[in-house]
Amino acid sequence: MQNINLYRLMSNLSARPEVMTADIVSCMYEDDTIKTVMRDGTVVAIGVQDEYPAVALYTIYANDEDYRNKEPLVEGLHYDFEDDSDYKDGVEDIIKEACWPMDTIAFVKDRGWPGTDSRVYEIRVSNLVAMCVSCWVLLEDGRFSGDVLPEEGLRERYFALYERGGEQANWDVFIDDLWRAADGMGLEELADWFAEMNDPTTITARYWVHGGVEYLDAAHAMPRDEASR
Numbered sequence: 001m002q003n004i005n006l007y008r009l010m011s012n013l014s015a016r017p018e019v020m021t022a023d024i025v026s027c028m029y030e031d032d033t034i035k036t037v038m039r040d041g042t043v044v045a046i047g048v049q050d051e052y053p054a055v056a057l058y059t060i061y062a063n064d065e066d067y068r069n070k071e072p073l074v075e076g077l078h079y080d081f082e083d084d085s086d087y088k089d090g091v092e093d094i095i096k097e098a099c100w101p102m103d104t105i106a107f108v109k110d111r112g113w114p115g116t117d118s119r120v121y122e123i124r125v126s127n128l129v130a131m132c133v134s135c136w137v138l139l140e141d142g143r144f145s146g147d148v149l150p151e152e153g154l155r156e157r158y159f160a161l162y163e164r165g166g167e168q169a170n171w172d173v174f175i176d177d178l179w180r181a182a183d184g185m186g187l188e189e190l191a192d193w194f195a196e197m198n199d200p201t202t203i204t205a206r207y208w209v210h211g212g213v214e215y216l217d218a219a220h221a222m223p224r225d226e227a228s229r
Helices: 007-016 064-068 088-099 125-137 142-147 152-164 168-183 187-196
Strands: 019-023 032-038 043-049 050-061 074-080 103-107 118-126 203-210 213-215
Touching: 007 019, 007 043, 007 088, 019 118, 032 074, 032 088, 043 064, 043 088, 050 088, 050 168, 074 088, 074 125, 074 168, 103 125, 103 187, 125 168, 125 187, 142 152, 152 168, 187 203
Parallel strands: none
Antiparallel strands: 019 032, 032 043, 043 050, 050 074, 103 118, 103 203, 203 213
């Protein structure tokens, strides 16, 4: 599949029983967005960037009011349709995340988290991007900071700045690009990054939580209770 056909994608979304409506809500092609309203009231805004025409970017909102107010529940999600012969897998992945967006992720250590007396550290999924970037900014080991960056291009730029003592303006641009990279990462990627920055050998488990149910994956395909049977 070379380019995403938004009308075909909209048609496939509309055919799903979980979807109440799916409509293209803008008039210019480069700005087209599919507004998908799920039967539970969740809203998914799906779009395509000109430079990546085979990748659907989407944001999940808790309800229509949050959609109108641009208050996302989960953002920075994407699906690459390039290797798909049809839209089935991509639509299924989008529907899964839209119907059951995770509330929190819990990281479990074999000892107390620094500054706490608890072995469990919970993060709201909607805050996961900000928490990861903030955690990276607070790292004290300059070499380690570069090693744990999530993209090779960012690592190369970081070490170039780090080794020659780059100007603050260049660091500011770098941090802006890091935020953009984090916004584009999937939930599992963000969780991996957070764990890598927090002594991963001491993290014994992580659980995604939705509606009081714990899952082993962000796609809620593996409930914790079922996996332990």
